[in-house]
Each structure stands twice: as structure tokens, then as C-alpha cells.
Amino acid sequence: MKKKILIVENESRQAKLWMTKLEGEGYKVSWAENGKVACDKILKENYQLILTDIRMPQMDGLELLDWIREKDKEIPVIIITAFADVDSAVRAMKRGAYDYVKKPMDLEELTQIIGKVFRMKILEEENVYLKKELSRKSGMLVVGESYEFKKVMDLIARVAKTKSTVLITGETGTGKELVANAIHYNSPRKNAPLIVVNCAALPENLLESEFFGHVKGAFTGAYEDKKGKFAVASSGTLFLDEIGAIPINLQSKLLRAIENQQFEPVGSTKTVFCDVRIIAATNVDLKKAIEKNEFREDLYYRINVFPIYLPALRQRVKDIPYLVEHFIKMYNIELKKEIKDIQEQVLDILTAYSWPGNVRELENIIERAMVLCEKDILTTDLFKMLENKNLESRSPLLDVKSSEEFFVYRNEQSYSESKRKFVSSFDKNFILKTLKEAKGNITKASNISGIDRKNLYRKIKSLKINPKTFKEVANREEN
Ligand SMILES: Nc1ncnc2c1ncn2[C@@H]1O[C@H](COP(=O)(O)OP(=O)(O)OP(=O)(O)O)[C@@H](O)[C@H]1O
Numbered sequence: 001m002k003k004k005i006l007i008v009e010n011e012s013r014q015a016k017l018w019m020t021k022l023e024g025e026g027y028k029v030s031w032a033e034n035g036k037v038a039c040d041k042i043l044k045e046n047y048q049l050i051l052t053d054i055r056m057p058q059m060d061g062l063e064l065l066d067w068i069r070e071k072d073k074e075i076p077v078i079i080i081t082a083f084a085d086v087d088s089a090v091r092a093m094k095r096g097a098y099d100y101v102k103k104p105m106d107l108e109e110l111t112q113i114i115g116k117v118f119r120m121k122i123l124e125e126e127n128v129y130l131k132k133e134l135s136r137k138s139g140m141l142v143v144g145e146s147y148e149f150k151k152v153m154d155l156i157a158r159v160a161k162t163k164s165t166v167l168i169t170g171e172t173g174t175g176k177e178l179v180a181n182a183i184h185y186n187s188p189r190k191n192a193p194l195i196v197v198n199c200a201a202l203p204e205n206l207l208e209s210e211f212f213g214h215v216k217g218a219f220t221g222a223y224e225d226k227k228g229k230f231a232v233a234s235s236g237t238l239f240l241d242e243i244g245a246i247p248i249n250l251q252s253k254l255l256r257a258i259e260n261q262q263f264e265p266v267g268s269t270k271t272v273f274c275d276v277r278i279i280a281a282t283n284v285d286l287k288k289a290i291e292k293n294e295f296r297e298d299l300y301y302r303i304n305v306f307p308i309y310l311p312a313l314r315q316r317v318k319d320i321p322y323l324v325e326h327f328i329k330m331y332n333i334e335l336k337k338e339i340k341d342i343q344e345q346v347l348d349i350l351t352a353y354s355w356p357g358n359v360r361e362l363e364n365i366i367e368r369a370m371v372l373c374e375k376d377i378l379t380t381d382l383f384k385m386l387e388n389k390n391l392e393s394r395s396p397l398l399d400v401k402s403s404e405e406f407f408v409y410r411n412e413q414s415y416s417e418s419k420r421k422f423v424s425s426f427d428k429n430f431i432l433k434t435l436k437e438a439k440g441n442i443t444k445a446s447n448i449s450g451i452d453r454k455n456l457y458r459k460i461k462s463l464k465i466n467p468k469t470f471k472e473v474a475n476r477e478e479n
């Protein structure tokens, strides 16, 4: 794709000269004779760069620059100034021009500057991408404050130091791949590669070669030797995603590769040795698969050395405000937004929803709301479709009392304060709801909630809740 440049210049002779030069350099160039015409063109076309004179009748270059900055923060603008008019050039730079060139213009200098602008753009884009990748890879961004999730974090920290095989289970979108990353990038192998194989994405015949590689001529289409992922991941980590999808025929070979750290490429008899750490993930129940003879029991025991179960988001709603905060920060950078607040009612909606797609769904919903958001606060109207879904699958949690006073995060302090309040009000909601379900019986409530009975009792006391009222209410309802 040719890059599109718009030249804005009232003198046609000049403009033609520059156009010819830049077209010769492989750009697609259009011309507008003044700022007004330029605006029309910019609205219709996507230009990657604008080159504009400053002095023009009607709308001048600076006005055009302001107009562009209002419309689109991204598109680079280069200003052309008369030799004596460096002041305007400086003003233009302050108002967001990328660079300026002086008239009479040296055509070589112009192409160099344009080349530099495009290289800078690529670098900027890469930078945003790299930052995102890095923060993900470092495992720093595994967010979660609930008791359930802190247990997971603890397991990650412990197992990262070892070479043990890890089996991560959990519903879709609970963060299995993220956790695999966190383990690898916190392990002594962090400087070696983390290689991902999605076992569900390839048919059986290709999967074997994907794992172990092949030699030239091993099958039709094997035109040359190819290394498999076990070889590529050597001294690093191999993440076998959706391991439940591996065809049963391949499972014994995989078992041997994991157990003995050796394998033969397809079509070869030569044994290759490797040193890989295995992390596997699945959202299917492997025990059931074993019963149905779809998964080998010995392989299951070999990979289930260190199991990590990721609870569904609806089982740890306490994490929701923290995740929301995290995604807002992340997408503020990615979408170049400056969203600072979220209406407290939004959190009510988010905690009441059942999240079948777990954290991924939450992330998508927040991103979508932020794209649509035109203010600096996320409001309930952006989450309407969740409310509709909630009517179908309303969690009983919020029937008791909805959360209060959550989230004003103009500054960190008030943010964490309101978060704390939200979390504690949430605790209370949870306990009230469980007591209601258990009809005031604390032992039963302890069983339902999974909170140790003694702790639960202490919590009930500290929150000044009287369990008897629930018994009475239940009795009344039954009669
Ligand atoms: N605890 C968390 N903190 C921050 N981000 C998270 C967390 N858990 C999940 N995410 C984000 O949610 C998205 C989904 O996570 P991931 O891809 O790891 O899920 P998964 O369990 O592998 O899903 P699937 O089973 O569908 O493959 C990712 O963008 C991930 O970064």
C-alpha cells in the first residue's frame, strides 16, 4: 500500500514540483490549493501525512493544523515556512506539527524529512505494542485481590521457581494463558523462549510435525527439514494450550517426549534430546475425557503434577473493581482516552452479571464502553446490554443490598478509599446473601460460602449482623 500524502499550497507551480518529486519516491500525492479544500479532502480520504504551507488565503496553515488536531490527533503535519518566518514555524511545532521545512525547499531534504516522519510513526506504534507485550509478558499485570485469586498468585510464585509440569484449568477467559506467561516470565527460564502450541488448532497429522518437526520428504509437502516446537522451546517453556484436544494416537508420543525429554522428528529415526518445561491448559474436564477413553490416564498424571485451578469470575466478584481499574488504565493508553471515573451504579451492574466469558468478557465490555464513551466517566448507559442480560441471569448477590459509594478516582487516595469501602460493603452483601440462603444457620452458611465457620462467625459479629432475623424471615416465607 502506497502512503498517501496531501500537499496544501496555493501556488500550483510549486505544488506540482513537489508532487512530482514525492510521486517519484513512491508516495501517492494529492494537492489542495488552500486550507478549506484540504479539510474537505481530509474528511473524505485517509492521508498518512500532510504537508502544508503556512501563508495561504482563506484558511492558513496554522488554522488547518488546529483543525486537524481537533479531528485526529495522529496524522503527522509538516509545515512549510518562508525562510524569514521561523516564528510561525515554532508556533506550529508547539501546536502539534511534526516538523517544518523552509522555503525555498530542497527536495532532497523534504524527502528525507518525510522518510523520517514515517519511520518515527512505525517506531511509535511498535513502542505502544512492545510496552503492552512486555507488561503482559513480565506477568506484572496479573490482577486479583480476592482470597481465591491470591491463592492462585501464591501458586504461581511457588511453581515458577521450579521445572515442574503445570496443568492450568478453568473456564474460558479465566486467564489460563496469562498465568502460563506469568509462570514462564517469573522462572529461571525467562530469557529463553515461551512457545505456545494451540493443540485444538491443527489436525492430527500436522500436530505431530508441529510438536516434533519433520525431515525433508517425510510426507507430501515436506520440502525441507523443519524443527518442531519441542526443539524450538528447548531450555525454555512449552505451553500446550487446550491439551484436551490432542488426538489419542499422539498422546503416547507426547507422554514420552515430556517424560524422557526426547523425541524423533516425523520421518526420522534419529532421537533428539530437549530440555523443556511444560505448562498445559484445558477448559475441558480431563477426568471425564479419561472415562470416555479420549485422554490417556498416564498422560494426565504426568501433566497434572502441579495443578492450578482458575476460579470463574462470578466466584470471585471481589476482583471485578480491581480488574476494571486495570483495564481502564490499560485502554486509556491503548485508545488514547482519559477516562477517570466510573459511575458507582456501573459496578452494581458489573457485579450482578454472571460473566460466562469471564475476565475476557469483562475486558471486552470495558474496552467497548471506553470506545463509545465521549466523556471522562463511564456511565450506566454504556452498559445497557449487560443490564438486559442480567434480567435473564441475575445473580442473587445484589438482591440484598447494592454496593455503595464506589469509585471516585480523581486521585489515587480517594480511589483506594472508595475501593476499600466497596469491597467491605461487598463482603457484607455476600454474607447477608449466604445467610439468607442458609436460613440463618451459620454452619450451613459456612458450607455454602466455603468460608471457615469460625471466620464466618467472627465476620458476622464484626458486621453486626443478626443471623436470627434470617431464620424468622425464612419461617415467615414458608408459612
Ligand atoms: N487476573 C487477570 N488480570 C489481568 N488480566 C487478566 C486476568 N485474567 C485474564 N486477563 C485477561 O483476560 C483475557 C483472557 O485471558 P486468557 O487468554 O489468559 O484466558 P484463557 O483462560 O486462556 O481463555 P481461553 O480458555 O478462552 O483460551 C486476556 O486479555 C488476559 O490478559
Ligand SMILES: [Mg+2]
Residues within 6 Å of the ligand: 176, 177, 241
Ligand atoms: Mg487460552
